[in-house]
Each structure stands twice: as C-alpha cells, then as structure tokens.
Amino acid sequence: MRWFIEMKHAVWWCRGHGGNGLFGVMEGLRLLCWRGAGHETRVLHVPTLIFVVGLINVLQAFAFWIVGFHNRRVKGLGWWAAAAFFNGVAMPLIAFRQMSDSALLTKLLPTTMNFASAYLFYVGAVRFREQGTVRWWALVAALPFYSIFSWLILNDEGLRYRPVLTSPIFMLFLAMGAWELLRENRPALRFSARFTAYAALFISTIFAYRALDLYFLSSPAELLDPVRPQVVSFLGGILWVLLWTFGAQMMINQRQTFENEQLHAEKVRSVEELAAAESELMALRTLQHRQELASDLHDGFGSITANLAMLAFQGSIEERPEQQQVLFRDIEFLASEWNREMRLWMNGLERGSLCWGDALAEARTYATRLISSKGIELHWHLSGQLPAEPDCCVQEMISLMRVLKEAIHNLFRHSNAGRARVHIAFRTRVLGIVIQDDGSGFDPEDLRSGARGLKNMRRRVEELGGRFKSRSRNGTTLCLTLPLPLKRSGGEAMGKDLRFTS
Incomplete structure (x- = not known):
C-alpha cells in the first residue's frame, strides 16, 4: 500500500513540474524509484524497478508486433514480440509478492515466463536468419534445473540456491540466441546482428554476477530485497530491453536495405538475361530465316535452273526437229517462270511484304499456262x-x-x-x-x-x-x-x- 502512495506523490510531482518537460518526468521517476528518510539512506525501490521493466517490455512487444505487421517478409519479429510480452506480464506478478503469498502465482509462474521469454529470443534469432533449425535439446538440458527450482519454490526452501539454478537457464538460452546472431554472414547485417548478440551476452554476465553475489551473501535475499545484486539485475534488464530494441531496429532497417539491393541486383540480372536471351533468339531467328530463304531459293530458282540445264542438254542431243520445238517451248516457259519468280522476289524484298493480289495473279498465270x-x-x-x-x-x-x-x-x-x-x-x-x-x-x-x-x-x-x-x-x-x-x-x-x- 505504501508503494502506491509513493507512486501517487510521484505523479503529483510530474503534474506540478509539467512545465519543465522532460526534467519533471525524470524527477517524478526518481522519486518513484528512490525511497528513504534522508539522502544518505535512500536506495532504489525494487518493486518500482520491476514495474518499469515490465512496462518497457510491454511497449517493446507492441513495437515488435507493429514493425512485424508492416514488414512481413522479416521473420522472427513475432517470436521476439512474444518474448517481450512474456517478460512484461511476468514483472507485475513478481511485484505482487508484497500483496500475495501464492508461490505458484508470484514466484513459479513469472520465472517460467522469463524462461520462455529467453528461449523465444533464441527462436526469433533462428527465424530472423532463415537458416538452420531450432534446437530443442536446450529445453531438455534446462529441465533438471527447472525441476529442482520448482521443488524449492513450492516448498519455500533453498533461497540461496534458487539464483544458481535459474541463471544457467537464462544464460543458456540467451547465449544460444547470441550465437545464432553472431553466425549472420550477410555483410549488410553483420554490425546490427553482432550488436544485439553482444547485448544478450552482456545480460547473461549480469545473471551470472547476480547468482554468484547472492550465493555468497552472508544472509539469503528475496527477489524484492534492495540488495546490490537485485538492483543491478533489474537495471541490467532495463538496459537489455533498450539495447535489444535498438539492435533489432537496426537489423530490420539493414535487412530491408539488403533485400532492396538484392531485388535491384536480381532485376538488373533479369534484364541482362532477358536481353541476352532476346539477342540469342534474334540470332536464331536470323539463322532460321536465312535457312528458310536458302530453302525457298533452292526450291524456286534452283529447280527452274536445274530444269533449264536438263532441257538444254536434251536439246543439244535431240536430232528430231519436232522434239526440239517442244524442248524450246519448255525452255521458254521455264525462262519466263524464272523471270516472274525473280520479279516477285525483288518486289517483295523492296517493300518488305507481298501483295496477295500480285502473288495470286502470278500463281494463276502459272497454272493457266502450265x-x-x-x-x-x-x-x-x-x-x-x-x-x-x-x-x-x-x-x-x-x-x-x-x-x-x-x-x-x-x-x-x-x-x-x-x-x-x-x-x-x-x-x-x-x-x-x-x-x-x-x-x-x-x-x-x-x-x-x-x-x-x-x-x-x-x-x-x-x-x-x-x-x-x-x-x-x-x-x-x-x-x-x-x-x-x-x-x-x-x-x-x-x-x-x-x-x-x-
């Protein structure tokens, strides 16, 4: 109840100093997060930090969903949105420990959601790269740690050992996601992918520090106790959300630029291939036309010339006058046909086309005379x-x-x-x-x-x-x-x- 009263005072401060803009808001958050009688005894208020982390995670989830809706070709954003949303829902459940004694609702359920969030970050990294497959063995490896942690939570024992059991699970899932991003080989995405991967490794080291520091404390500490490991972990959580969002936005922008460059390169390559194919087709058509032209010339002028040569040879050896007259008439007819054929070709080549009337008239003359x-x-x-x-x-x-x-x-x-x-x-x-x-x-x-x-x-x-x-x-x-x-x-x-x- 006291926490809500302090939040009310912080809101009044923000309203009273609204004219100061960002300074008023920051001062209100300072009053909300810090508590104590004097300046020397003030410490960060852990439940407030938890609510701030949860709120930022929910905003991050909506941001991922909106960006993913408008960039459906970019895979993995839906998984990251779900990961951020699980974190955002889990944080208020943790803060409600001050008002509820249910270990299942305020301890086991939010921790499970945090595990799911870390694993979904890894799945989103795999989907974003669009290479490889999701490895399910990590869930099997985390199962013994999770089972022991659940038993300790439900029996309200082992306060000192709980971070030692949960931190390796977080570190494993985050490290796997970081490894996937570090394997990104596309030049346009290397910087942003490595930036996000190093941010995940950074939060992993914070989890390791928190587990070791809490284990070696003289007295066990609850999650909401304002001790240094708890405060550092939640401040690191805020920093992780900001770095993750910034890195993801860079990856999305660089991926869009990379895909646009790829599409442009493919378009240029397609145009070049089409031009080469058209050139090859034109060459084939030219060759085909030449072959057809040669065939037509052979069938037309070639046959007429061959017949003329044959008739001329027969006329040279024929001694009967009446047969010679027949051969001469045939030679005259073929010579006239050769002349008409040549005239038809020349007229057609000059105009690029032939008239039906001229062609049919020439065919009719040929048929009538023959x-x-x-x-x-x-x-x-x-x-x-x-x-x-x-x-x-x-x-x-x-x-x-x-x-x-x-x-x-x-x-x-x-x-x-x-x-x-x-x-x-x-x-x-x-x-x-x-x-x-x-x-x-x-x-x-x-x-x-x-x-x-x-x-x-x-x-x-x-x-x-x-x-x-x-x-x-x-x-x-x-x-x-x-x-x-x-x-x-x-x-x-x-x-x-x-x-x-x-």
Missing part, C-alpha cells in the same frame, strides 16, 4: 475479301506459293485429268485452298511411304500454322487451311477446312 498446255480445263475461283496491305512477310508468302505451285505441278504431271478446279477462299482470319481434279488420283501407299512432293507441301503448311489434308477418290482433292495473317508458328490452324463448291 495446265492448258496439256489440254486440262482449269476453273480458278477466288472468294472473300483479300487482306489489306501490308499482307505478310516475303518468306511466308513465297512458302505458300511454293505449296500452290507444287500442287499445280503435280496435277500437270501425274493427274491425267480432264478438268481441274482451284478454289481460294478468304474468311475471317482463315484462308482455305482446295485443289481438285477428276484424274486418276494417287496411290495411298505413296503417301504413307512419304512421297517427296506431298511431304514438302505438308511441311510448309504446318510451318505456317495450318493443316493439310488430301484424299484420292474420284480424282485427287487437296485441302489447305491456314490462319491469317500468315506467320511461321508451327502451331495448329485457326479454322476448319473449307470444301470446294461449284
């Missing part, structure tokens, strides 16, 4: 609206023209047909081409064995993301479905096959 020379009746039908320019890249258009000309060339050479139909239909984002004749068809075994012409046609259509179908019944029918705009993707077609209608 098929009509064999007496086959050709029906060429175009439906739908042509895509607007620019239509597509040169290589994609040339590849499609290769397929169309290959189909017409096969019809000319192998169909033995009397009539042929070519239907080209433009729909929304889909192009359908149907080539049909009433000839002899083809042997399905040739298709299964991989006929070169059909195989190349299928490959080119699939490279453009389309589908290629063929059937041989009452002649030959080829159905091509391609997505628009033309693009070398190798994916599936975007539309269904279009059927030829008269």
Whole structure:
C-alpha cells in the first residue's frame, strides 16, 4: 500500500513540474524509484524497478508486433514480440509478492515466463536468419534445473540456491540466441546482428554476477530485497530491453536495405538475361530465316535452273526437229517462270511484304499456262475479301506459293485429268485452298511411304500454322487451311477446312 502512495506523490510531482518537460518526468521517476528518510539512506525501490521493466517490455512487444505487421517478409519479429510480452506480464506478478503469498502465482509462474521469454529470443534469432533449425535439446538440458527450482519454490526452501539454478537457464538460452546472431554472414547485417548478440551476452554476465553475489551473501535475499545484486539485475534488464530494441531496429532497417539491393541486383540480372536471351533468339531467328530463304531459293530458282540445264542438254542431243520445238517451248516457259519468280522476289524484298493480289495473279498465270498446255480445263475461283496491305512477310508468302505451285505441278504431271478446279477462299482470319481434279488420283501407299512432293507441301503448311489434308477418290482433292495473317508458328490452324463448291 505504501508503494502506491509513493507512486501517487510521484505523479503529483510530474503534474506540478509539467512545465519543465522532460526534467519533471525524470524527477517524478526518481522519486518513484528512490525511497528513504534522508539522502544518505535512500536506495532504489525494487518493486518500482520491476514495474518499469515490465512496462518497457510491454511497449517493446507492441513495437515488435507493429514493425512485424508492416514488414512481413522479416521473420522472427513475432517470436521476439512474444518474448517481450512474456517478460512484461511476468514483472507485475513478481511485484505482487508484497500483496500475495501464492508461490505458484508470484514466484513459479513469472520465472517460467522469463524462461520462455529467453528461449523465444533464441527462436526469433533462428527465424530472423532463415537458416538452420531450432534446437530443442536446450529445453531438455534446462529441465533438471527447472525441476529442482520448482521443488524449492513450492516448498519455500533453498533461497540461496534458487539464483544458481535459474541463471544457467537464462544464460543458456540467451547465449544460444547470441550465437545464432553472431553466425549472420550477410555483410549488410553483420554490425546490427553482432550488436544485439553482444547485448544478450552482456545480460547473461549480469545473471551470472547476480547468482554468484547472492550465493555468497552472508544472509539469503528475496527477489524484492534492495540488495546490490537485485538492483543491478533489474537495471541490467532495463538496459537489455533498450539495447535489444535498438539492435533489432537496426537489423530490420539493414535487412530491408539488403533485400532492396538484392531485388535491384536480381532485376538488373533479369534484364541482362532477358536481353541476352532476346539477342540469342534474334540470332536464331536470323539463322532460321536465312535457312528458310536458302530453302525457298533452292526450291524456286534452283529447280527452274536445274530444269533449264536438263532441257538444254536434251536439246543439244535431240536430232528430231519436232522434239526440239517442244524442248524450246519448255525452255521458254521455264525462262519466263524464272523471270516472274525473280520479279516477285525483288518486289517483295523492296517493300518488305507481298501483295496477295500480285502473288495470286502470278500463281494463276502459272497454272493457266502450265495446265492448258496439256489440254486440262482449269476453273480458278477466288472468294472473300483479300487482306489489306501490308499482307505478310516475303518468306511466308513465297512458302505458300511454293505449296500452290507444287500442287499445280503435280496435277500437270501425274493427274491425267480432264478438268481441274482451284478454289481460294478468304474468311475471317482463315484462308482455305482446295485443289481438285477428276484424274486418276494417287496411290495411298505413296503417301504413307512419304512421297517427296506431298511431304514438302505438308511441311510448309504446318510451318505456317495450318493443316493439310488430301484424299484420292474420284480424282485427287487437296485441302489447305491456314490462319491469317500468315506467320511461321508451327502451331495448329485457326479454322476448319473449307470444301470446294461449284
């Protein structure tokens, strides 16, 4: 009761000297913590020190919780908040020894909470580092000391030996937490982690000093007795809370700085890797385009040149005039085809794209001249609206023209047909081409064995993301479905096959 009266006087002093600011508050705390009749006999009031330590611990717990809530990537703050809260709750229970004789409530329970606080400090240090695991053997090692201490408390014996039993437990848990922090190897966190670790080792030495000093006192001392070891331990507790809070705040700030630097470095590295990947992809695309260009040149100009060379050789050894005239007409046709092919390429390369109208007109001219020379009746039908320019890249258009000309060339050479139909239909984002004749068809075994012409046609259509179908019944029918705009993707077609209608 006397302690509450003295607290009331201290509060009155703070209110009366409020104008002096911090001086008034400090003077009030001095009156609250010091008691005695004269200046020479005044000593620190231990229960007041205990309440001050408890209040600071509770404030520390709330600070850890708030900081942890706003920095959820930082692990371990929740454990440290719980450790500070246990200490804050345990201190008032210790001070209530003056008003209660319950050993379980005012002695065993608060000491157990202090043990839990020290162990949670160690767990928080492990979680903060995010390396290693919590070692439970420390609890097993502390169990014999705790059991003997509990027996002495409940039987109200061994006052001199109690600090000797409790101090090693505190020292073990705090030393383990300090060891975890000393193992922090991240350069940005070394100073703050070592600062907090040395603070924990400092409070451990205070516990050791308190245990030895109380053990060698001439008469045993209660925890609330104003003897030097008790006063030093609680003053050390206040200092530990302040150092712990300061060190934890430094670790949080330095960790955030470290993580931000890591994120920036990862972002820069990702940008560099992306740029390197894009450069490599561009090189691969360039190589692929070169290979495709070489293939198109070979299939177009190469085949025409080879045929010209073969016809020229045959003409040089042919002695019959009528056969020579046929060979000359074929040479003239191939030379004209070579000229049209070259003009189509040059126009496309100059503009970077090819016009559907020009390409289809050139294909129709080729089909009409080639098929009509064999007496086959050709029906060429175009439906739908042509895509607007620019239509597509040169290589994609040339590849499609290769397929169309290959189909017409096969019809000319192998169909033995009397009539042929070519239907080209433009729909929304889909192009359908149907080539049909009433000839002899083809042997399905040739298709299964991989006929070169059909195989190349299928490959080119699939490279453009389309589908290629063929059937041989009452002649030959080829159905091509391609997505628009033309693009070398190798994916599936975007539309269904279009059927030829008269």
